[in-house]
Structures are given as C-alpha cells and as structure tokens.
Amino acid sequence: MFALAPSNRLRRTWWTDAVEACGVSAFTVYNKTLLPVVFDNVADDCRHLKSAVQLWDVACERQVSIQGPDADALMQRLTPRDLDRVKPGKCAYVPICDVNGGMLNDPVALQPRPGTWWVSLADSDLALWIEGVAMGGGYDVAVSEPDVQVLGLQGPLANDLAAQVFGEETRDIPFFGFEWLPFEDGEVLIARSGYSKQGGFEIYVPEERLAMPLWNTLMSEGQPFDIRAGCPNGAERIEGGMLSYGNDMTRADTPFEAGLGRYVQRYDCIGGAALKYHEAKRRLVPVALDGAPPLADREWPLMDGGAQAGTIRSAAWSDEFQCGVAIGMVSNDWQPGDHLVCHTQDGPMQAEIMERFWR
Numbered sequence: 001m002f003a004l005a006p007s008n009r010l011r012r013t014w015w016t017d018a019v020e021a022c023g024v025s026a027f028t029v030y031n032k033t034l035l036p037v038v039f040d041n042v043a044d045d046c047r048h049l050k051s052a053v054q055l056w057d058v059a060c061e062r063q064v065s066i067q068g069p070d071a072d073a074l075m076q077r078l079t080p081r082d083l084d085r086v087k088p089g090k091c092a093y094v095p096i097c098d099v100n101g102g103m104l105n106d107p108v109a110l111q112p113r114p115g116t117w118w119v120s121l122a123d124s125d126l127a128l129w130i131e132g133v134a135m136g137g138g139y140d141v142a143v144s145e146p147d148v149q150v151l152g153l154q155g156p157l158a159n160d161l162a163a164q165v166f167g168e169e170t171r172d173i174p175f176f177g178f179e180w181l182p183f184e185d186g187e188v189l190i191a192r193s194g195y196s197k198q199g200g201f202e203i204y205v206p207e208e209r210l211a212m213p214l215w216n217t218l219m220s221e222g223q224p225f226d227i228r229a230g231c232p233n234g235a236e237r238i239e240g241g242m243l244s245y246g247n248d249m250t251r252a253d254t255p256f257e258a259g260l261g262r263y264v265q266r267y268d269c270i271g272g273a274a275l276k277y278h279e280a281k282r283r284l285v286p287v288a289l290d291g292a293p294p295l296a297d298r299e300w301p302l303m304d305g306g307a308q309a310g311t312i313r314s315a316a317w318s319d320e321f322q323c324g325v326a327i328g329m330v331s332n333d334w335q336p337g338d339h340l341v342c343h344t345q346d347g348p349m350q351a352e353i354m355e356r357f358w359r
Contacts, residue, residue: 010034013059014149014211022229030060030123036231043319046233049154049198050320053161054230055218056152058195058202063148064119064127066134068141074134075109075117080255080275082265083109091176091191094119095255095263096126097271101278102251103258104129106243110178112189112204118148122245133270149211151203152232153218157225158200165221166190170201183217186210195232197240197359235316238325241286241357247296248284248313248327256280257329282310282331286357289324289342290350292317302328302340302351309334312342312351321358324349 004010004027011033013019019036026038036057039045048054066074076083079094086092091110098104108120119130131143153162162170166181170190173179178191189204205211219227243249249258256264257280267276287302293315300312310330318325326342328351334340336355341348 004029006034013057014205014208015057015059015151015215018212018215019057019229024229024231031062031121033060033062035060036229037234039229039231042233042235042316045230046236046319048226048228049196049230049233049236051156052226052228053153053155053157053200053222054228055215055222056154056194056231057229058152058232059149060123061150061202062121062127063146063204064121064130065144065146066117066119066130066141067115067144068139069115070139070141071115071117074130074137074139074141075119076266077137077139077269078130078133079109080264080266080269080272085265089177089179090174091178091193093176093260093263095258095260096129097255097269097275098251099271099274101254101271101274103245103249103253103255103260104251106245106249106258106260108176108193110191112178112180118146118204120150124245146206147208148204148206149208151205151214151218152194152196152200153203154194154196154200154230155198158198161218161222161225161227162190162201165217173201183210184213188214195242196236197242198236234314235318235325238286238314238316238327239318239321239357240359241327243284243327244314248329253329254278254280257283259284280332282329284313285328285330285336286354287312287315287326287328287330287340287342288352288354289315289326291324293324293326293342293349294344294346296326298345300345301343302330303343304334304338304340309338309340312344318358325358326351328353 315326
C-alpha cells in the first residue's frame with residue numbers, strides 16, 4: 001500500500017507530535033485531519049483495547065458550532081431525530097439527510113452551553129451544508145468551526161483512570177451523557193461516548209494550552225492500568241456493528257437502509273418528505289467471511305450464483321472470533337443464514353449473512 005504524503009492541507013492536531021512519539025505506524029485522513037489507525041498492528045492493538053485502556057487522538061472529530069436565538073430551530077431542521085426528547089446534558093446521535101433522504105453525515109450533537117449546539121462530525125464537509133441551510137433559511141445563528149479537539153479514553157479500565165484523574169463523579173456520567181469538569185485552571189467536557197464497544201469517554205478540549213498537560217497526565221496516571229496510545233480499531237468496531245460514514249453508508253443510502261430508522265422520529269426536516277414514504281429494499285447486515293480478508297479499500301460484490309445480493313463495504317480479520325468480520329449492504333431478498341460468495345480483489349471468499357453483530 002502506498003504511503004501518505006504529508007502537506008499543509010492535512011491538519012495536524014494538538015497531539016500529533018505525541019502520537020508520533022508513541023510509535024504510530026499508519027495514519028488516515030479524516031475531515032482533512034490526521035487520524036492514527038495502527039500502532040503495533042491491528043490485531044495486537046485490538047487485544048490491548050479489549051483488556052486495558054487506550055488514549056486516542058480523535059481530534060479529527062471536528063465540531064460545527066451553531067449558536068444564537070434560532071440554534072434549536074436550525075438543528076431540528078437538519079435532522080429527523082426529535083431533539084425535544086434529548087434531555088440537557090445528553091448527547092444525541094443524529095442522522096442528517098439531503099432532500100432525497102440520503103445520509104450526509106451521522107454526527108453526535110450536544111449542547112455544551114444553553115443556546116449552542118456542537119455537531120461532532122463524521123468525515124464530510126457538513127459544515128458548508130449547515131452554513132448554507134442557515135443562510136438560505138434566514139436563521140439567526142452564527143455557524144463556525146471552533147478549535148475544540150477531542151481525546152478518546154477507551155477500554156474496560158477507562159472508568160478507573162477517569163475517576164482517578166477527574167474524580168469519582170465520572171463514574172456516574174450515564175451513557176451518552178456529559179459534564180464539564182475542571183482540569184488544571186480550565187475545564188474540559190467529558191462525555192461517556194466513543195468509537196468502541198469497550199466503554200470509555202470522549203474528552204472535548206476547548207483550549208490548546210490544556211492539550212498536552214491533559215495527555216501527559218492521563219499517560220502518567222494511566223501507567224498502573226497499562227495505558228497505551230491507541231486509535232479506533234477496524235476489527236473491534238465491525239464486531240460491534242459501529243458504522244463508518246463514507247464506508248458503510250453514503251449519501252446514496254437512507255437512514256432506514258443504514259439501520260438507523262429508529263432515529264427518524266419526525267418529518268419537518270430536510271429530507272423528511274422523502275423519508276416519510278421511503279420503503280427500504282436493502283439494509284446493512286453483518287457478514288462472516290471464511291478467512292482473513294484483504295484490505296477493504298473498495299466495495300466487493302456479494303454473489304449468489306449469477307445474482308448479486310449486495311456488496312461488502314467494510315471488512316477485517318477478527319482474532320477473537322476467528323473469522324473475517326464484515327458489514328454489507330444486502331437486498332431484502334437475502335436473509336440471515338444465507339451463504340454467498342464475496343469477490344475481493346484477491347479472489348473469492350465464502351460468506352454468510354449473520355443474524356446479529358458479534359458484540
């Protein structure tokens with residue numbers, strides 16, 4: 001595989017130097033920002049994530065800030081998720097769609113302060129869309145991209161480390177809840193969220209001066225918990241059915257096809273008219289492969305004889321489950337238990353549609 005050539009177009013983060021010092025071996029680009037993807041190797045990184053605690057530089061989760069008198073109205077215009085049901089101090093997973101109901105992004109939204117929303121982006125230029133909707137709709141808001149950068153603290157020992165650094169009250173933060181907590185002479189927003197099934201937190205850091213002191217403190221205090229620098233793990237996230245925008249779903253897919261229909265709760269939003277009458281004829285499913293798949297840098301056809309059942313969109317080898325784990329978009333004509341053939345760039349593999357994800 002080719003190397004990634006750095007340039008000024010690729011944003012470094014407040015922690016890129018620290019990540020490099022910890023031995024990162026591969027980056028990808030996410031929201032024009034460097035995102036670590038491998039340290040030792042995918043399998044060893046995965047085993048450690050499942051047993052200890054890792055510190056992730058996920059500053060690629062850029063924030064779009066919507067602030068002003070019409071912030072609530074604009075935010076609700078953007079998503080079919082009913083935000084009236086989202087209590088204060090809670091994050092919300094919010095599909096954002098185009099006029100045809102196609103997925104533009106699947107960010108997490110939260111209100112860090114009254115009158116302000118942060119939209120924590122998956123990989124896309126959604127900031128331009130939000131600003132365009134705000135201007136075109138005459139909303140009284142300011143749309144900006146504040147330099148708030150995010151650290152992930154993930155793994156089964158994340159609770160203990162967070163309590164040691166920030167206080168025992170972190171244990172009481174509910175899933176997808178958040179609190180502002182003091183750190184040194186500032187404060188950080190700590191949310192019980194993250195891109196793994198192992199549990200943990202995402203720490204929104206609003207000031208660069210806090211960035212490296214926080215990294216160093218977590219690394220130092222985390223030594224008894226076998227802390228390491230880490231990153232989202234391809235195998236672990238597929239095992240848990242955690243979707244990746246741009247890989248598992250794109251603008252060509254609706255929330256119903258992406259398995260996110262439960263978040264379509266109202267239709268007075270962009271794309272609402274299309275979603276109201278949409279009947280999904282395909283859906284994302286877990287697929288087991290009979291060996292270690294090659295790098296999934298393209299879609300692979302899933303064939304049933306001469307008929308195409310769908311495509312594989314993400315795949316990895318799982319040491320824990322001793323099979324290839326994959327996410328496919330498959331026609332409703334095929335069901336769990338059906339056996340197919342996946343045609344990768346390295347040749348065919350046997351595949352089976354699973355009833356549920358591995359976690």
